[in-house]
Amino acid sequence: MNEKGLTTINLKQINRAKVYRYIYKKKVTSKQQIVQDLQMGLSTVSQNLAILEEEGLIERNGYFDSTGGRKAQAIRIVSSFKISIGIGILKNMFHITSVDLYGNTLFADTISLPYSNKPSYYEQVAKEIQEFIIANHYEDKLLGVSIATQGITSPDNTMVTYGNIMGNTGMRLEDFSKHLPYPCHLEHDSKSAACLELWNHQDLDSAVVFLLNRNLGGAVITNHNIQQGDSMHSGAIEHICINPDGPLCYCGNRGCLETYCSANALEDASGLAIKDFFSQLRVGADPRLLPLWEDYLNHLSFAIKNLNMVIDAPIIISGYLAPYFIDEDIDYLIKQINSASPFPLERSNILIGVHGQYAPAIGASLFYIQQFIDSI
Ligand SMILES: [Zn+2]
Incomplete structure (x- = not known):
């Protein structure tokens, strides 16, 4: 093929991608709007739409309301054209989710299965995933299976290099x-949750993410990128020491933020499951609970205040406990963070995630969605 031929093909691909990404971003648009905003000829746009x-x-399908003349046809992407599966591996269970091309959750469920580093465990997880794919007729539209795991992964995302919680x-x-005939990807669950928060806050430049899961996690975002670090542990805020004489952490040290601000720490202190803790706390059923919750928020605000000195950016509270936060909790946090602080934090700079415990699994699934959109 001559050079001119190649160039023509490239131009065609570029225009096709431009039109698709424009529609994707706009969600609903019309041919005329595409012509105007992309400054493309009507025939080029018509061709690409075809x-x-x-x-x-x-x-x-459908039409825009018109004030006169012919109504404009509404154009959308087919969001279910491809889907991605996200898995969240935890000690006693795993989460399974599927998302469409907009990252909308189509399905989210928890399957009880204690982790063990044995072939039978991996076979069982793969079997459940396969059944899920077949039950939902995803075979032809599945982009891949992306797995968020507790534990820090190698820079090439092929294995876990530090997995003291689950022993993985x-x-x-x-x-x-090896049990799944689809593309597969592995990543650290804290980073996966941060991906989801970035996806949900497209304009965000920088942030510190607190993943308030059964175990604590975190991530640092700068320039709209998740910091990985030379050995992949950037943002491991769970092991920031806030009291050298504090409780023993699974990492072997004392007084890590994990021992105060993980959901497990809150369950241990209260003797209640998280769901019961919050339902009783909110109705004032047990006078022990408010001081425990304030103690939790005090430690969290201590960490937020310190980290805000390093990264002057919004704070995102994500994960299992996030949906339990109410306005008064954020008021309380802000009051603690800003007491005698030289650099007060605006209330609007505390953002609360909405996907709860499924944040890592959903965030992981976005890996293949982003890859697909970029490949158009
Ligand atoms: Zn620790």
């Missing part, structure tokens, strides 16, 4: 992928 429709990537140091992506 190609994208033929490929099944977009659909035209050395766990390999291959342990799962």
Whole structure:
């Protein structure tokens, strides 16, 4: 093929991608709007719409309200054209989720299965995933299976290099992928949750993410990127020491933030399951609970205040406990953070995640969604 031919093909691909991404971003648009905003000729836009429709990537249904003349046809992407599966591996269970091309959750469930670093465990997880794929007829539209695990992964995301909570140091992506005939990906669950928060806050430049899961996690976002670090432990705020004489952490040290601000720490202190803790706390059923919750928020605000000195940016509270936060909790946090602080934090700079315990699994699934959108 000559040079001119190649250039023409490239230009065609570029225009197709431009039109698709424009529709994707706008969610609903019209042909005229595309022509105007992309400054493309009407025939080029028409051609590309025909190609994208033929490929099944977009659909035209419904009309915009018109003040006169012909009504404009509403154009959308087909959000269910491809889907991605996200898995969240925990000590006693795993989460399974599927999302569409907008990252909307189509399905989220928890399956009880204690982790053990044995072939039978990986076979069982893969079997459940396969059944889920078949039950939902995802075979032809599945982009891949992305696995969020507790534990820090190697820079190439092929294995866990530090997994003291679950005892999964050395766990390999291959342990799962050899049983699954689809592309598979592995990542640290804190980073996955941060991906989801970034996805939900597209304008965010920087942030510190607190993942308030059964075990605590965190991530640092700068320049709209999640910091990995030279050895992948950037944002491991769970092991910041806030009291050298404090309780023993699973890492072997004392007084890590994990021992005060994980959901497990709150359950241990109250003797109640998280759901019961909050339902009783909110109705004032047990006078012990408010001081325990304030103690929790005091430690959290201590960490937020210190980290805000390092990264001057919004704080995102994500994970299992996030949906339990109410306005008064944020008021209380802000009051503690800003007491005698030279750099007060605006209330609007505390953002609360909405996906609860499924944040890592949903966040992991976005890996393949982003890859697909970028590949158009
Ligand atoms: Zn620790």
